[in-house]
Amino acid sequence: MPAPLLTRDEILARLLEVFRSRGYEGASMSLISKETGLGKASLYHHFPGGKDEMVAEVLKHVDGILEQFVIAPLTDAGAPEAKLNTMIKNIDQFYCGGEKGCVLDSLSIKAGSDASGIKLKEQMRAWIKAMESVAKESGCDAREAKERAEEAMASIQGALVVARAIDNKSVFQRALKRLPEQLLK
Amino acid sequence: MPAPLLTRDEILARLLEVFRSRGYEGASMSLISKETGLGKASLYHHFPGGKDEMVAEVLKHVDGILEQFVIAPLTDAGAPEAKLNTMIKNIDQFYCGGEKGCVLDSLSIKAGSDASGIKLKEQMRAWIKAMESVAKESGCDAREAKERAEEAMASIQGALVVARAIDNKSVFQRALKRLPEQLLK
């Protein structure tokens, strides 16, 4: 009985990287096997439901990342500017300065209205809602806070798309720099 | 010798829809066959190089759409505001008000540094450059025009991602409405 080579969290972290860089269809079992270092049979041992279960578990894992990097920092006590700056620092790190894409985008192609699609929708809405509450704290009324938060989300996602498409991370860096004035009143 | 069922342009238009909604890996030959109404053998008759050649030809087809909907309207004579409004009206139509995604995004996962990747990069840069020139006409200096154009591109791409992710087209509509003040001085 060989000892486990990777913790479950390490496996999920590697799966997250594969799915966000290749998408659902592009992440074949052989590629996943290569990137995680686990044989196919081992992968099915951990995820009997195959790729669909892997995606579901990765998205649960993303729940934790979202909570730690986005929700908690924005929900803590403190000045809106300071809280937002913490989130910005965190996502700059998570997206490697604009080098890596967003798994909520990469997986949205596969996800029509199945379980993973619903989960993706919930997660992006939770992120927007957290930014919305900070916008309210800064003095925006309900409608303006919601719109500013959606626009902030679009700025982040769009900057990631463009940064990768034209191979220029500065687009993402400037988007992060503009976030405070975009979201806060 | 059966008559052609579709013109080449109609085939390319349908291929564009499949690739932008499913991405490269998600667009299987059987799905492509179903969506175009052509048998696999017919598809290989038109595109002997298979899916890679289809993508290459679709991107050439996108050249024409970009020229017609974006480049030409922005390059014509006229006031910057009027020209930009024409582009906005055109892309609102092309993306069906925010319902459909951008093929430059959908295909960017497959495209590392191969031919299609280079083409995608060129096309997004051409779009940005056209917006950049209009920003200059409105009074921006070179550096500000470039940054505003990149940010406008990110707004469009981000709004499409978020609109689809949270199933809310108004995000895209508001992004279009904000484009003039975002791009022009």
Add this chain to the structure above:
DNA sequence: GTCTATATAATGATAGAC
């Protein structure tokens, strides 16, 4: 918990008739 080996299905691609 991991492996090798294998079964089964789907995919990209081709041959040849019409």
Add this chain to the structure above:
DNA sequence: GTCTATCATTATATAGAC
């Protein structure tokens, strides 16, 4: 230019040894 039938390859998934 389109079709049916088929091939070769790759994909997902499983069985059973250790």
